[in-house]
Amino acid sequence: MTQRISKYQRLKMMNPILQFFRFIYLSIKILIVVAGGHGGTRNIKSSTSSS
């Protein structure tokens, strides 16, 4: 059965104070994924870079 968004979850999703902290947390988390670098897949050892 499809998961539902409960009233409590919705309150948390739209609470500006809680969301302000989520904003900071998400920004950092996304930066980590993005700044985590990128590289090739064919010869990973020599090709990983974060250009």
Added chain:
Amino acid sequence: MAKIVVLGAGISGHVAASHLRRKLPKEHQVMVVSPNSNYQWIPSNIWVGIGRMKSKQILFPLAPLYKKKHIGFKQAKAVTFHPEGDVTENKPYVLVEGVVGDSKGKQEKVTYDYLINATGPKLNFEATEGLIPGTNSTYSVCTYTHADHAWEGLSALIADMKKGKKAKILIGTGHAKATCQGAAFEYILNVEQELRRHKVRDMAEVTWISNEYQLGDFGMDGMLLSYGDMTMKSHEMVEMIFEDRDIKWILGAGVQKIENGIAHYENLDGEKKSETYDFAMLIPSFSGHGFKAFDKNNKDITDKLFKGFMIVDANYSPKPYEEWSVQDWPETYQNPSYKNIFAPGIAFAPPHSISKPRKSKNGTEIFPAPPRTGMPSGITAKLVADNIIDTIKSGKEQLHHKGSMGNMGAACIASAGFGMTSGSGVSITTYPIVPDYEKYPKTQGRQLGKTFGEIGLAGHWLKLALHYAFIYKAKMKPFWWLIPE
């Protein structure tokens, strides 16, 4: 002195040109050729299409910026490629055609030492009969002019609903092999929220139509993601959102024909069906621009450069789905026949789709083409620029900068409604973009933790912050390069 010509001034072309200019000494020439006089931050077209942003907020003219930054600019479109020159021109060149003023229709040879083809996709509306933005009550949000039209159509419908009209709204993909489901997903959630804001939500039936096999496929074969302290499949997350917003869905649908207010489609069971609507926003299929290429003796060599999109260092050998590998995906975006030509962003030909290919019982292929979103477009453009810079500076070919979509993360902040206190966003990150089933066999090819989803107001703020940050970066304001792609 080297001359680098960049075709296209979208996310990838503009990123490449700006990094080249910043890092290369002035004696080297950087020139951009693009038919549009403006730069547009395409992701914010969603908000133009719901009337919450004006198109002028998401664009700026390129010519003054390029003049100030010593980047050459030609408002023209590339027509043919001549990577060996011709009998009268020794240097490789691109034949371009002016699109405005005195140069309109006039063709000219633009020679280069290095060529970056960043022409993105052709919005191939013609591939679906009757799918013409602004007619047959169908719209698009793929460009700012399309988004302006979409808002005109939607606001007229909202006005009718306020007078008591019941309406059907259909949003999704307008072709059996369309991509960019993410943009349509954002638009449907934004439209739904606007209907509530205008207090007409109960007058409308809102339906998602898509070529995806499951919700949340997004052309990336879906994903297993961390959601709070749960592990969830992306289809479960999107189902939860659609249920919450009372949005219906039709999946595995290849839209084949549009008549005024009717979308005809075939589904994976091979059934031919139709769906009526009062307003539709359907993403067209994306294709290459149909460029031709010629050698020195004017012999057609299009197949050395193009396979729809541009051929790069990918493994294009046809093979069954089970044998697809992450190593098939390109790393340097260099054309194998002409090493001074590169194609980052959407302009390169992907080796295969990311979603599992599926056929209807009639043999019609119905599945999403692989998306190349803004972040990988920017990253691939920057690495292409860096390799060219290193090559010019060292005097010999350098390809140290690599970035396969199989070893690159992407963040997708999908707007789910506009408003500083009432807005919402679905923040999703994926690592890697192309699943690596060998490295992450138990988590559908992706690294959990780096692949996560989150819903809430913070997502809206994040999307808005990115809007301002990326326009700041594109305007090349002080320290713009510190903002990552």
